[in-house]
Amino acid sequence: MASTDNVSPPAPVPGARSEGRDKASGPRSRKGAATRARLVQAAKAVFEEDGFLDARISDIAEHAGLSHGSFYHYFDSKEQIFREVAMAVGDLLQQPMYTSVFNGPSARTPAATIRHVATQFLASYRDEARIIGVIEMVSRYDPELTSIRFEYQEADRIRAAKAVRRMQQQGWADPSIIPEVALAAMSAMMNRFAEMWFVQKLFEFDFDDGVEQLVRLCLNALQLEDPAVDPNGR
Structure with a gap:
């Protein structure tokens, strides 16, 4: 497991409280909500294993069983x-x-x-x-x-x-x-x-x-x- 001792500030995400959360909701369909939830759960597992700095979007998408591009349909960034x-x-x-x-x-x-x-x-x-x-x-x-x-x-x-x-x-x-x-x-x-x-x-x-x-x-x-x-x- 990678150390998080040298974590540097994540880049600011403008509107993460509002606009970001709107996008994070993704499609309002049941399938879209389930996919988004799967991404969040996959991200949790990757962050636990690799820490923040070493975690990669490609790893999160792969863990969720999705393509790298699919990630950006729900989230703007790591x-x-x-x-x-x-x-x-x-x-x-x-x-x-x-x-x-x-x-x-x-x-x-x-x-x-x-x-x-x-x-x-x-x-x-x-x-x-x-x-x-x-x-x-x-x-x-x-x-x-x-x-x-x-x-x-x-x-x-x-x-x-x-x-x-x-x-x-x-x-x-x-x-x-x-x-x-x-x-x-x-x-x-x-x-x-x-x-x-x-x-x-x-x-x-x-x-x-x-x-x-x-x-x-x-x-x-x-x-x-x-x-x-x-x-x-x-």
């Missing part, structure tokens, strides 16, 4: 499809927020919701660590990708802040915290912790222990009680 891969991985990491916070069952307690979100987030991060490592490396040199990822995550944090406010109104969470600030800090903690653990491999924790400690930190930050945890820490 940079553009890389950003699509990054967004697809972002969707996967954010999915627990949608299933548990935004559209989750009302019977689940706030503490149980946070435990579920943290568990699923860390499990997905662990499973996708190879491509996430490449994405994090490229993001350090690509302001366009960094901006897109931030805006993408910020939209979900705004929705999550509303959920925290509901917890405060119901007497579950500490009324003195500022949800937007607290969630930004918690999100940074979770992402950096996961990167150091699964991408950089700086820690060798038991998975359940890592999840439990992260959950306790989040619950403490919001001053939420967790009936599943022994108050004496046992």
Whole structure:
């Protein structure tokens, strides 16, 4: 696997947030959508194996079972499809927020919701660590990708802040915290912790222990009680 340590900035893709995504959608037919999805999946595999710099469009097309020219029917460049891969991985990491916070069952307690979100987030991060490592490396040199990822995550944090406010109104969470600030800090903690653990491999924790400690930190930050945890820490 080629190293990504010397990643240089991808060339800017004008309109990658709008025009680029329009083209990335390709034909509106079911076959066109399936072909585009196959290209994104193929690109993910190639970027995981070769890193960003050494990945070639011809390799992506071949991996998808398409001609080199067919690639350009859906994407303008390697940079553009890389950003699509990054967004697809972002969707996967954010999915627990949608299933548990935004559209989750009302019977689940706030503490149980946070435990579920943290568990699923860390499990997905662990499973996708190879491509996430490449994405994090490229993001350090690509302001366009960094901006897109931030805006993408910020939209979900705004929705999550509303959920925290509901917890405060119901007497579950500490009324003195500022949800937007607290969630930004918690999100940074979770992402950096996961990167150091699964991408950089700086820690060798038991998975359940890592999840439990992260959950306790989040619950403490919001001053939420967790009936599943022994108050004496046992």
